Each structure stands twice: as structure tokens, then as C-alpha cells.
Amino acid sequence: QSVIGSNATLARYGGDEFVVLLEDLEVPAEAAVVANRMIASLATPVALKGHGDIYLAASIGIALFPDDGADAELLIQRADMAVARAKGAGRGICVFYKDGMTQHANARLDMEVRLRRALSAGELSLAYQPQVDLITGRWVGAEALLRWETPSGSIAPLDFIPLAEETGLILPIGEWVLLEACRKIADWTRAGLPCGRIAVNLSARQFYSADLAAHIASVLEATGADPGRLEIEITESVLMEERAQAELKLLQLRQMGVHVALDDFGTGFSSLGYIKRFPISRLKIDGTFVRDVPQSLTDCQITIAIIGLAHALGLEVLAEAVEREDQVAFLRAKGCNFAQGYLFSRPLTAERFEQELRAHGGQWSQG
Numbered sequence: 486q487s488v489i490g491s492n493a494t495l496a497r498y499g500g501d502e503f504v505v506l507l508e509d510l511e512v513p514a515e516a517a518v519v520a521n522r523m524i525a526s527l528a529t530p531v532a533l534k535g536h537g538d539i540y541l542a543a544s545i546g547i548a549l550f551p552d553d554g555a556d557a558e559l560l561i562q563r564a565d566m567a568v569a570r571a572k573g574a575g576r577g578i579c580v581f582y583k584d585g586m587t588q589h590a591n592a593r594l595d596m597e598v599r600l601r602r603a604l605s606a607g608e609l610s611l612a613y614q615p616q617v618d619l620i621t622g623r624w625v626g627a628e629a630l631l632r633w634e635t636p637s638g639s640i641a642p643l644d645f646i647p648l649a650e651e652t653g654l655i656l657p658i659g660e661w662v663l664l665e666a667c668r669k670i671a672d673w674t675r676a677g678l679p680c681g682r683i684a685v686n687l688s689a690r691q692f693y694s695a696d697l698a699a700h701i702a703s704v705l706e707a708t709g710a711d712p713g714r715l716e717i718e719i720t721e722s723v724l725m726e727e728r729a730q731a732e733l734k735l736l737q738l739r740q741m742g743v744h745v746a747l748d749d750f751g752t753g754f755s756s757l758g759y760i761k762r763f764p765i766s767r768l769k770i771d772g773t774f775v776r777d778v779p780q781s782l783t784d785c786q787i788t789i790a791i792i793g794l795a796h797a798l799g800l801e802v803l804a805e806a807v808e809r810e811d812q813v814a815f816l817r818a819k820g821c822n823f824a825q826g827y828l829f830s831r832p833l834t835a836e837r838f839e840q841e842l843r844a845h846g847g848q849w850s851q852g
Contacts, residue, residue, distance in 0.1 A: 489519055492509070504564075524542075545578075547580065548560045548567060596640075611662065611669075611835060612834060613832060613833050619817045619823060620817070624679070627825075628718070650689075660700070663701065675709075678839065683716065684717075692723055693731075698737035705741070717745050718746045744767065745766060770791050771805060775807060776808075788816070803822065804826075
């Protein structure tokens with residue numbers, strides 16, 4: 486209340502959503518000032534015993550009376566649309582409602598309805614992007630990537646995965662991804678094909694679900710997949726959300742024989758003190774650092790530092806988004822173990838991935 490002022494009304498709307506009513510504003514900018522004070526206040530870390538510092542973030546949508554609505558229901562609806570736009574812009578900001586947001590919200594609702602049907606309609610599939618040993622040139626595994634093909638065309642993951650996370654659909658979709666990937670691991674292993682490790686990405690909601698280890702164990706048992714051929718990928722930011730809980734979950738996965746890779750490494754704010762405690766087996770260098778090596782001195786230094794850190798911690802290191810031979814030469818010379826990217830292969834359907842394994846045994850043809 487001290488942040489929003491004594492004349493403002495604060496109420497919990499539901500879940501993690503709150504409504505603030507500001508009255509008698511002289512100009513709209515006053516609402517933005519209050520919103521930004523709230524964001525700054527929430528950004529102050531909260532110390533919880535046994536969990537370290539907890540960082541909060543808020544996204545705020547602003548709707549103005551009477552321009553954006555003549556009644557409370559419409560104003561809240563349009564403020565909610567502005568919140569969705571704020572979240573999409575990166576969180577930690579405030580956004581005013583604009584007329585075009587109604588059309589955007591309707592399109593978003595339509596996509597949500599279609600996404601709910603996609604699983605049962607068989608529109609979702611997995612593509613497998615090979616991962617290559619930079620010394621031998623052999624495939625050592627692949628990352629399983631979600632694809633959505635509709636009757637009217639394909640929808641990019643960046644367009645639907647954030648929506649799935651916001652709506653909770655990421656949980657049933659994530660369960661399907663894990664099950665499908667483990668089925669393929671079991672099929673390829675039984676066929677004697679050298680598929681290596683298959684990496685599956687987990688969202689924060691999936692990773693912090695109460696029964697994560699039990700669920701993965703049941704999927705492995707049901708499919709007959711070798712735990713040692715499954716790799717769980719989580720991002721650096723996800724890992725740092727609940728450090729104590731994350732460490733416990735990672736230990737459970739290691740005890741099952743499942744590998745864990747830390748994805749997009751270098752883009753977050755993780756502490757090296759925590760990284761060395763987490764039972765992970767591989768660091769993945771984010772493609773933003775790989776893209777401009779060896780031309781960019783800064784990116785070269787960052788990449789070399791990550792490779793050195795990984796090896797000092799006894800971890801494997803894999804570079805993402807490799808597209809050129811000069812990148813391969815640089816990464817190989819600096820001791821990077823593995824890489825993936827369009828230079829080696831685009832993501833392949835399960836059928837094409839299997840054909841390549843049968844035909845070439847997973848060998849990257851250099852030059």
C-alpha cells in the first residue's frame with residue numbers, strides 16, 4: 486500500500502493476479518509511474534531460510550476509464566490483454582492497452598483452442614537434430630524438438646510454446662514429448678541403431694512438478710527405454726528458480742541414470758557456486774555466443790571461458806547453432822566436445838533420422 490498510495494485500492498483477482506484501482510489521475514502517465522514503482526519494489530530480493538534469495542517479477546497491464554472501457558468488467562478484461570502483451574515483451578514492464586490488442590487476444594484464444602486439440606488430432610510431432618562429436622565426426626545423439634503441423638501449415642515453436650506455458654498446456658504436451666522420445670529410444674536401441682543420447686527439453690512447470698522423477702521413471706519402465714540414453718535439458722534460468730528443490734530433483738534423475746544438460750548456458754545469472762553443486766553432465770553454449778566466432782573477439786573469449794569452466798567442473802560441453810566450418814575449427818581447437826547446428830543437419834523426422842542411422846551409422850561427412 487505504501488508503494489501505490491493511500492488512495493489506491495489493491496485486491497487479489499485470482500491465482501497470482503492482482504488488481505489496483507487508481508482514482509482521480511490527472512494524466513495517464515501517473516498510472517505508469519505507480520506501475521513502475523510496484524515493479525521496482527517487487528524486484529527487491531526476498532531472503533527465505535534454506536532457499537537463499539528469491540527474485541520476483543511482475544508484468545502490469547493498464548486500462549483507462551472511460552477510453553478503454555465504460556465498466557469494470559471491460560476494463561479488467563482489457564488490462565488483462567495488456568498484461569499478456571507485457572509478458573510477451575519480456576516481463577518486468579508495464580504496458581497500456583491499445584485497440585489492436587483485442588484482435589491479438591482473439592487470435593491468441595483461437596490458437597489456444599487449436600493447440601488443445603492438436604494432441605488428440607495427431608498434429609504434434611518430434612524432429613531430431615543430430616549432435617556431433619567434433620573429433621570423430623560421429624553422431625552422439627540428438628535433441629528432440631517439438632513441431633506443430635496443422636492443415637493450414639506449420640506453426641513455429643516460438644509462436645505456440647510460450648502460449649502452452651502460460652495456459653498450462655505445456656504439462657500434457659510435455660508428457661507426450663517425453664513418452665514419444667522414450668518410445669523412439671527403445672525402438673532404436675532394440676534395432677541396434679547407434680542413436681546415442683536423446684535430449685528432451687523441460688519447462689519450469691514440468692521440472693518443478695511434484696512427481697517429476699516418478700513420472701520419468703514410469704515412462705522409462707513403460708517404454709523400456711534405457712535411462713542412460715535419455716538426457717533432460719533445462720535452461721540456466723529454470724535451474725536457478727528454486728535452487729534447493731532443483732538440486733534434489735537433479736540428484737533423483739542422476740540416481741535413475743538419466744543425464745542432465747544445462748541449456749542456453751551463459752544467458753542467465755547463475756552462481757558458479759551453485760553450478761558446481763548441481764549433478765549435471767553437460768553444458769550447452771548458447772547459439773548467441775557461437776554465431777559470430779571466430780570473428781568476434783568478445784564471443785570468442787566468452788566461448789573459451791565456458792569451455793574451460795565446463796572442463797574444470799568435469800562436464801562435457803556442446804555448442805549450439807553451428808553453421809560454418811570456421812566455427813567448427815575454432816570450437817575443436819578450443820576443446821569443445823560436441824556441436825549441433827545446420828552445418829551438420831537440420832532437424833529430421835524420426836523416420837529420416839532412423840534412415841540416416843541405418844545408412845551411415847551416424848557419421849557426419851566433413852567437407
